[in-house]
Structures are given as structure tokens and as C-alpha cells.
Amino acid sequence: MMKKNLLAAFIAAVLLSFSAEAQQALWGAQQIISPQVNADNTVTFRIDAVNADTVQVVGDFTPKKKMKTPFGEFEVAGPANLEKGADGIWSYTSEALPSDLYTYNIIVDGFKSTDPNNVYMIRDVSSVFSIFIVPGDKGNLYSVKDVPHGTVARRWYDSPGNEMTRRMTIYTPPGYENSKESYPVLYLLHGMGGDEEAWINYGRTSQIMDNLIAQGKATPMIVVMTNGNVAQSAAPGESSLGFEKPNMMLPHTMDGKFEETFPEVIKFIESNYRVKTDKADRAIAGLSMGGFHSLHISRYYPNTFDYVGLFSAAILPNEGVKSALYEDFDGTLKAQMDNGYKLYWIGMGKSDFLYKSGVDFRAKLDSMGMKYTYMETEGGHTWTNWRVYLSEFAPQLFK
The missing domain is CATH 2.60.40.10 (Immunoglobulins)
Structure with a gap:
């Protein structure tokens, strides 16, 4: 009887504690609507x-x-x-x-x-x-609507080239789990300071893809969002390093290491998901640093992607960076052009601090006769633009 009384008292104390916490959460906030x-x-x-x-x-x-x-x-x-x-x-x-x-x-x-x-x-x-x-138009595209939804997963993969296990975020389209169909893949890369959470959170990738697919505007596809910081195994707070303060400048940032080890990402996806593995069924795109990575990965592995998207992309490596991946820039671009592709898409804001380098890059492509699609928007180096670019780029893939 005494043991039962002690157990009852313990349970009551725990419930009281939970109740107090619940009341704190309920009554601790300001009772105001904002925004x-x-x-x-x-x-x-x-x-x-x-x-x-x-x-x-x-x-x-x-x-x-x-x-x-x-x-x-x-x-x-x-x-x-x-x-x-x-x-x-x-x-x-x-x-x-x-x-x-x-x-x-x-x-x-x-x-x-x-x-x-x-x-x-x-x-x-x-x-x-x-x-x-x-x-409205954009807001509805970025919102969760009453349409079939895809699945978002965080997956860990072996990266021998970086000597660690790393994490990526993967969107599979509605119906993937109950289908035997194989899907094309968009590899979607973030900018400097971002990580594998950037596109799915700030970029609203899953909402955009769900809504575009439901409207019949985009082909159902898998979207792979990597961590472009090869010194990290995962986003801040999501690795064994714990709650470290996020840092924008990490080792091996834009020095060729990410591009060098990117085939490990493709290998994991093609070994673990039902995907089509032809060049015609792969796309790569990214914003800022991710656009830089997309540019250099696509020209360095010229028979890998039929679709390339550069969103406010950085173009050339920083002065003093030495990597075989950045050598013979013009020659490898020409090889990519001669090898053929279906879409080379470039987006840039009029007030973007990278605008001039984008103008120079397009002049280079023009002089080579390398075809591309260009979209210029108001504003600068912002997520407001990058969500638009994804919304415009994705419907043009795998047609």
C-alpha cells in the first residue's frame, strides 16, 4: 500500500510539473495578434x-x-x-x-x-x-495547400572524400512511396553560410514543388538539397558538434573540394532511390555559392546534367584559390557546350552585388555561342528572388 501511495504521489508531482509548464506556455505569451x-x-x-x-x-x-x-x-x-x-x-x-x-x-x-x-x-x-x-500568386505558391504532398527526409551518407558521414535533405514527390516509377532528380544547392536546411526552410522548396506538381506545371521529381560546406557533417545543431554558433566562412569554402566530392552525392541517390540515371534526367541548380558550385560541377562533369540553373551565381574562384577543377575554364565550358544540354538558365537581380560578374559571364557565353535563358528581376541578392527563380526553373525541367 505504501509503495502504491508513493507511486501515486510521484505521478501526481510529475503531472503537476507538466501542468505548470503548460500553463507557463499558455499564459506566458502576449495575447496580441501580430502580424x-x-x-x-x-x-x-x-x-x-x-x-x-x-x-x-x-x-x-x-x-x-x-x-x-x-x-x-x-x-x-x-x-x-x-x-x-x-x-x-x-x-x-x-x-x-x-x-x-x-x-x-x-x-x-x-x-x-x-x-x-x-x-x-x-x-x-x-x-x-x-x-x-x-x-496571392507568390504567397499561394509558397503556402501549404490542400494538394497531394511529397515527403521530406534527412538522410546521412558516407563521404570518403571528406572523411565523414554527411547529411542531405531530400524531397520525394507525392506518391513516391506507393509507386514503382523512377523519377528524374534536381540537385539544389544553397549559398554561402547556408546548409542542407536552407532551401527546404527559407526556400520553401517542398511547398513550391507540391503546388507546381499539383497544377501540372512541373514534372514530378526528386529534389536533393546538399550541405555545400564540406567541413560540416550537417547543419548547425544537427551534428555531433551540438549547438555551435553558425559560421559563414568555413574551411574548404569554394576551393574545389565540394565539386570534387559531389559524385558521392549522386552515387548515394542513385543507389538508394528509384531514379532515372541518364543525363537527360539530372538537373543541377543553386543560389550564389550554390550557383558557383552548379556552374563548375556541370562543366567539370560535362556528361552528367542536361539542365543547369545559376541563381545570382558567383562565377570565378577567389584570387589565390588553386584547384584543378577551376583550370581551363573556357575550354571546359566549350566542351560542355559541344557535349550538348537542354537548358542553361541564369537568373539575376538588377541590384545584386554580383550583377557585373554576371554580365561578364553572359558576354563570355555569347562570344562562345553558348545558348542560355536569362531572367532579370528587380532587387538584389535575396531569397525573394531565389524562390522566384526556382518557381520559374523547375517547370522547364525534364520535358
Whole structure:
């Protein structure tokens, strides 16, 4: 009887503890709606900061300002001021915003943080942003809709060339598990500071692919999102290194090692998934550093990909980088052209800091007679553009 009483007391204590935690989670948050997407596509932000002197919001939609960086001067978001109401609630309503996914932070007396009333967040390198979606063309494509859904898996693979086991993210299209069909593959690469989580989270890859496939605009395909930082086994917090601070500049960044060991990725996919293995059924694309990787992988292995996508791509290696992969640039490009391909697609924003290098690269392709498709958009080196590029590129694959 005594043992039963002790057990009952223990269970009650545990349940009480869980209840206290639940109550803390329930009542600890501010009971405010923020952000609120209004019917006219304006967006209202609110925060309870009664003792604050200034509250601001900064995001994709706030006024731009010039900023000098090691890569040159370009536009970044500047802050907009919230106004304090009689009830102590600060608020700001934006102008009407075009349909899209937006990121932002709240700044209270100079301290930048996420919106305490918004649980939806994205990490980009070492920064965390609150997010919201304004519905419409882009917003609907980036949202979860009532359509058949693919599966997203994190898979570990052996990488002898990097002397470690590494992780990648893989999207399989709706119906893959119940089918015997083999599928084409898009290898989708992230930019500097990103990892195998970047495209699936910030890029909204699974939502974009689900919706494009459901609309009949894209061929069902497998999308493989690698970690382009060969010094990492996986994204920060997802490896045995624990909760390390994300770092943008890692060893072997854009020095040829990723390109050299990329065949290990293809080998794993073609050994573990039902995929078509012809050149006509492989595509490679990436943003910024991932565009750089896509450019050099596709020309160095010229009989591997029929589809290449360069999204705001870096073109040439940094000065002083030595690798056999970057030698004979013009000769290997010509070999790629002569070997044949179905689509060489380039996207760039008008204010991208890599715009000039993109102009020079296209001039080189023109002088060679190498055919390509070019899309130029407003804005710069941003996810706003890269999601658009994926949305435009994917429907042109495997036709």
C-alpha cells in the first residue's frame, strides 16, 4: 500500500510539473495578434512594450538604406517606427504589400529580436527572422495547400572524400512511396553560410514543388538539397558538434573540394532511390555559392546534367584559390557546350552585388555561342528572388 501511495504521489508531482509548464506556455505569451495580414494586403504589427522608449520593425518591406560591405555598397532594409497607443501597445501598419513571403525583426530600444507574438521563424546563417506570407500568386505558391504532398527526409551518407558521414535533405514527390516509377532528380544547392536546411526552410522548396506538381506545371521529381560546406557533417545543431554558433566562412569554402566530392552525392541517390540515371534526367541548380558550385560541377562533369540553373551565381574562384577543377575554364565550358544540354538558365537581380560578374559571364557565353535563358528581376541578392527563380526553373525541367 505504501509503495502504491508513493507511486501515486510521484505521478501526481510529475503531472503537476507538466501542468505548470503548460500553463507557463499558455499564459506566458502576449495575447496580441501580430502580424495581422489585412484584407487590403497591408500588414499590422503589434507589441506590448509599455516601458519602451522606441519600438521599430525592420524587414523585406521596410524602407531601404545603403550599406557598405566587403562586396561593395548595396541596399538593405531600414527600420520603420511603431507608435505607442494609450493602452501601451505599440503598432505599425505597412503599405499594401505584393504577394510574397516576408521576413522581419522587432527592435525595442535598440535590441533586435523576433516578434514575441509570432511563432513562425526562419534561421538564415546565424540570424533568426519572424516570417509571414501575403496571399496571392507568390504567397499561394509558397503556402501549404490542400494538394497531394511529397515527403521530406534527412538522410546521412558516407563521404570518403571528406572523411565523414554527411547529411542531405531530400524531397520525394507525392506518391513516391506507393509507386514503382523512377523519377528524374534536381540537385539544389544553397549559398554561402547556408546548409542542407536552407532551401527546404527559407526556400520553401517542398511547398513550391507540391503546388507546381499539383497544377501540372512541373514534372514530378526528386529534389536533393546538399550541405555545400564540406567541413560540416550537417547543419548547425544537427551534428555531433551540438549547438555551435553558425559560421559563414568555413574551411574548404569554394576551393574545389565540394565539386570534387559531389559524385558521392549522386552515387548515394542513385543507389538508394528509384531514379532515372541518364543525363537527360539530372538537373543541377543553386543560389550564389550554390550557383558557383552548379556552374563548375556541370562543366567539370560535362556528361552528367542536361539542365543547369545559376541563381545570382558567383562565377570565378577567389584570387589565390588553386584547384584543378577551376583550370581551363573556357575550354571546359566549350566542351560542355559541344557535349550538348537542354537548358542553361541564369537568373539575376538588377541590384545584386554580383550583377557585373554576371554580365561578364553572359558576354563570355555569347562570344562562345553558348545558348542560355536569362531572367532579370528587380532587387538584389535575396531569397525573394531565389524562390522566384526556382518557381520559374523547375517547370522547364525534364520535358
